[in-house]
Amino acid sequence: MYGQNPATAQKLKRTLKQVMLLETNPNYARMLADMLRMLGAEHITLYKDAREAEDKVVGDNFSLIVCAHQPQECESLNLVKKLRRSNAACRKAPVIVIATEATLSLLNEVRDCGADEFMRKPFTWGDLQKRVEHVSLKARPWIEAVGYVGPDRRRFNSGDYTGPRKRAADLGDEKLAQIEQGVRILKASYEQYASDPAQARRAMYAQLEVLVPACKTIASQSFREDVKVVLTQLRMDVPNLEAIRPAIYSLVKFMKIEDRKPPSAA
16 A cells, blocks of 8 residues: 555555456566555465466456456456356456557457456556556446447546546436447347347346336336336246347337447447
8 A cells, every 4th residue: 555545545445355466477476466465455366377367267256357468378358358258256347457568459459358457568556556546446337238248448448538528428418328328238139139148138137227227217108118028028037039129129219229329338
């Protein structure tokens, strides 16, 4: 907790309770572990091999994952992608990826695998502190879809951005934007159901966390009935996709989604 505001350090305790560190370079591993302890990390589990980490990560409830990525030597991006789509207790834990290069291609891969932040080697203690504080204090909304699972990609690695926010959700329409996004992902998941039934069903169910409460604020009987149909079917062992389809497209029509360009979060 060196050099930290005591109030901030207290807020980071939950994130730093159980840290997984993946680093093949022993010197960097020691340095990273020391930096994490300075930030307040309680327990650090070090892995030097991505395959071993992939086998172990599903069995532990890590609160933060810091992993170095080296193509061919340490393929940590696949680890992150598999973790996000697993049933592991830590599947939503914040992930910081570290690499020696920061090409546009790599940044896109890191973002698309479901990582929260990226950091380039070499870095300072302050760089790591900034990333840990960002994933702890400014966590991005979780996106549960078929093509993508992880934090909202629109805010990827945005800790240094201080300019004006211009999206609908930033200008006071956050609840409406969440409902619209929920319906968009519901539709996309239905249409991609055959490609990955388990993830599609989980993604559809996740949108109900927004749509069911919305039934209390949206003054529309048809909206409530459509959400009820989807909820009822997804609670069944084998949902009837033909019964769900009219309800989903009715919600799409109600939200006038096909009249607007979709966001790129998912």
